[in-house]
Amino acid sequence: MSAITKANFYNLLKQAVMFSPAGAGKCSQLQTFRVLEQGAGRLLQSENFGATVCDREKPFFWSRAWHNAKYNPNKVIFDFPVLAVIETDYTTSKPLSSQQKRTYNMNLVVLDKYVADCDKGKCKGCEGRTINEIYEDTEALLFQALRYIAGAIVATPDCDEDAGLYNKDYLKALIDTGQINSYTQGKDWGSLMENNISNARAYKAALESAGLYGNAIDIQLSIPYCVETDYDYESVPDFGILAHQAGCKNCG
Numbered sequence: 001m002s003a004i005t006k007a008n009f010y011n012l013l014k015q016a017v018m019f020s021p022a023g024a025g026k027c028s029q030l031q032t033f034r035v036l037e038q039g040a041g042r043l044l045q046s047e048n049f050g051a052t053v054c055d056r057e058k059p060f061f062w063s064r065a066w067h068n069a070k071y072n073p074n075k076v077i078f079d080f081p082v083l084a085v086i087e088t089d090y091t092t093s094k095p096l097s098s099q100q101k102r103t104y105n106m107n108l109v110v111l112d113k114y115v116a117d118c119d120k121g122k123c124k125g126c127e128g129r130t131i132n133e134i135y136e137d138t139e140a141l142l143f144q145a146l147r148y149i150a151g152a153i154v155a156t157p158d159c160d161e162d163a164g165l166y167n168k169d170y171l172k173a174l175i176d177t178g179q180i181n182s183y184t185q186g187k188d189w190g191s192l193m194e195n196n197i198s199n200a201r202a203y204k205a206a207l208e209s210a211g212l213y214g215n216a217i218d219i220q221l222s223i224p225y226c227v228e229t230d231y232d233y234e235s236v237p238d239f240g241i242l243a244h245q246a247g248c249k250n251c252g
Helices: 006-018 041-045 064-068 131-150 168-176 189-196
Strands: 032-036 061-063 082-093 099-113 152-157 164-167 183-185 202-207 212-226
Touching (some): 082 131
Antiparallel strands (some): 032 061, 082 099, 152 183
16 A cells, blocks of 8 residues: 555645635635545535544544534534535546556545625625635635645654654754654655646536535646555354355256
């Protein structure tokens, strides 16, 4: 298995939300991260975004609102703007080989909620934005998250035995705060991603029934795999060796 995994990639996106800088209002800072399954847009209209208390230590969900509520196990909550990622499909080179490369097609989207307060004369702040302004704000937040990915390297912190993906500035912050003393650097993964993705399809996204509008982009994530399996031929119960026609009453 490669040191780089989908979980590493999801964790980078999660951190892009966690460390998103505060701005003039809540709408200028990413508030929630979620890994979605295809067709799971309905979760955007739920109270907990389909997350449970078990998501706290995993790379598939993070919510600033839930964090500020001290991860209340009785009520998982989230807020907009949301950064979501969906794995749409993937291809595999030499799928029967022990040395493979799987390329995942990922859809990244930032969505925010439209509040129709302009009709009431409240036209300032996050609640007073038009849909066009939401499109502009979510586009900026989407590319903010992409820049966090571009700053990632393969590294092994001194407190960990396994290599993973870490943003360089995040590692510096860990050293500055004394959480780690040093790390061993590997490939500059973010620069490789930046060079490999020279063009990508980006577009406006909307879930009008829920009043959600934003921006999305399609990118590819390639991961090398070493597939080695030690099959177990000893633990299967021994029922004896059966003849080819054993149990066949009418074999033609």
